[in-house]
Structure formats: structure tokens, C-alpha cells
Amino acid sequence: MEEESPPLPDPDGPDLDQYVRDTSTKTIYGFLYRRRENPPSMVEIRAWAANELGEAHSQIDRRVRDLRTFFDVPAERIDGEYRYALRGWNPKRTGLVGAPITRRVRAEVLAPGRCAQCGRTPLTHGIVLVVDHRVPQAWGGDNEIENLQPLCEDCNHGKKDFYSSHDAHAEEIKQAISHEEPHRRIGELLKAFRGAWVPGELIGIVASAVQYQEDWQKRLREIRTLGWVIRSEKRYNEGSRVRTYYRVESWEPWPTGSISAEIRRRERSNAARRSDDG
Numbered sequence: 205m206e207e208e209s210p211p212l213p214d215p216d217g218p219d220l221d222q223y224v225r226d227t228s229t230k231t232i233y234g235f236l237y238r239r240r241e242n243p244p245s246m247v248e249i250r251a252w253a254a255n256e257l258g259e260a261h262s263q264i265d266r267r268v269r270d271l272r273t274f275f276d277v278p279a280e281r282i283d284g285e286y287r288y289a290l291r292g293w294n295p296k297r298t299g300l301v302g303a304p305i306t307r308r309v310r311a312e313v314l315a316p317g318r319c320a321q322c323g324r325t326p327l328t329h330g331i332v333l334v335v336d337h338r339v340p341q342a343w344g345g346d347n348e349i350e351n352l353q354p355l356c357e358d359c360n361h362g363k364k365d366f367y368s369s370h371d372a373h374a375e376e377i378k379q380a381i382s383h384e385e386p387h388r389r390i391g392e393l394l395k396a397f398r399g400a401w402v403p404g405e406l407i408g409i410v411a412s413a414v415q416y417q418e419d420w421q422k423r424l425r426e427i428r429t430l431g432w433v434i435r436s437e438k439r440y441n442e443g444s445r446v447r448t449y450y451r452v453e454s455w456e457p458w459p460t461g462s463i464s465a466e467i468r469r470r471e472r473s474n475a476a477r478r479s480d481d482g
């Protein structure tokens with residue numbers, strides 16, 4: 205059975221944030237949205253966006269490409285010229301990323317009836333539960349049920365604020381998440397921040413993006429056995445919570461084979477050396 209295709213997000217509404225976080229790309233989305241009846245040519249898009257955003261053509265082209273991750277923006281030949289028409293959702297993404305969640309999946313995600321973060325329930329605490337993406341869509345998270353959880357609106361807002369504070373690194377985070385092995389995801393994330401402090405919460409999200417990692421701190425320690433120098437620091441002055449931050453000072457190339465196997469091998473030889481010393 206075919207699911208009905210939901211309407212496109214309003215360019216000025218909050219829904220667009222789920223797919224496009226960057227203000228300039230949003231502006232271009234708004235332009236294409238308003239010009240759906242009379243789609244602009246690339247020359248027009250570039251001229252308009254250069255004027256509006258003061259950006260180079262290459263940057264504007266990239267933003268249109270980014271929009272195509274989520275939206276169907278075919279180049280259509282109209283009056284002898286290619287025009288870029290915002291036609292709907294990217295059909296390849298339906299059921300993956302960007303596609304709206306079906307009613308059935310929504311019901312299944314909300315079925316536990318309590319916020320996955322603070323545990324409050326609508327009945328006892330009068331909160332409203334919403335469907336949250338563990339890995340946000342802007343970072344490559346999909347609509348598979350494993351990536352969805354019930355959150356109360358408060359926790360959801362808190363999480364959104366936290367995520368948007370990392371938007372400057374969205375591309376690097378997306379890259380890090382794309383790796384299969386958890387060690388590599390963590391390591392690549394730390395590298396992407398080029399020696400800057402990374403909150404543990406963010407590492408946890410990226411580590412668990414592919415399969416859930418109950419002990420990402422252990423994965424992080426294991427990376428150290430590969431010769432990486434990773435510092436940590438606790439910060440107490442951020443509201444009521446203590447946050448641990450990590451930063452990489454130096455790193456080694458990844459082993460050519462399995463990372464886990466190489467870590468096991470080094471752990472064994474370290475243990476052997478310790479027992480020789482003792």
C-alpha cells in the first residue's frame with residue numbers, strides 16, 4: 205500500500221529544521237518553495253542567492269545539492285531552459301531519511317508511554333510525548349524504528365538546543381557517523397574537532413549511531429591502546445549536570461584490518477609485558 209506523500213515543510217515554519225539546519229540553505233529552500241509554480245533557472249537562483257546571501261556560485265550550487273538529499277528538485281526543461289522545480293520529497297529517501305514517519309510507526313514508538321530520557325508520563329505528569337530521532341536527520345539519522353524514541357517536549361527541546369550548538373560541525377559529525385566500527389566513529393569525531401573539547405554526550409550519540417554502544421567510554425579507552433592521546437575534563441558549571449569533555453591531542457592511523465582485533469592484540473601484548481615486569 206502506498207503511503208500518502210505529506211506536504212512539504214513551510215519555509216518559515218519549525219518543521220524545516222528537521223531537514224535543513226543551515227540558514228542560507230533554508231533561504232534557498234524558501235526561494236524554490238515560493239517559485240514552485242514558476243521554477244527558476246540556475247542562473248536565476250545564483251543571481252538571487254548571491255544578492256541575498258552574498259555567496260559564491262559554487263556554494264549556492266552545493267546548497268541546492270544539499271536540498272536534494274531530502275527534496276525532489278529535478279532540473280526540468282521549460283521554454284528551452286533548465287529550471288529547478290521543488291516538486292516534493294526525494295522519493296529515494298522515503299522510508300529512510302527525511303520521509304515523514306507513518307502513523308503506524310509513530311504509534312509504535314510512543315507505545316511505551318513514557319519519556320525515554322526523564323521517564324515522565326503523560327498521565328502522571330501531564331507532559332506530551334513526541335517522536336524523537338536519536339541521531340538527528342541533519343546528521344544522517346534515518347526513520348528506522350531503532351533510531352526513534354519517545355521524548356517529552358522538554359527533553360526534546362533541550363536536546364534540540366544541544367544539537368544545534370554543534371551545527372557548525374554537522375558535516376564532520378555526519379562523516380564520523382557513516383563509519384561501521386564504533387571506534388572509528390568516535391575517533392573520527394574527535395579528529396573532526398581538531399583538538400577542541402567534545403562533550404561526552406555527543407560522543408555517546410555518534411558511537412551509538414549504527415548499533416547501540418552501552419559502554420562507549422570503554423571504546424574510547426580502547427582507542428588509547430592504539431597510541432592515541434585523548435584527554436578528558438569534567439565541567440561542573442553547566443547547570444545542574446556534570447559534563448565530561450574529551451579532546452584528542454594526537455592520533456595514529458587506523459589499522460588496516462579489524463580495529464577491534466588490533467585492540468585485542470595490543471591488550472594481550474600489554475598484559476604480557478606487565479606480567480614480565482612484575
Ligand SMILES: [Zn+2]
Pocket residue numbers: 319320321322323324355356357358359360
Ligand atoms: Zn523527558
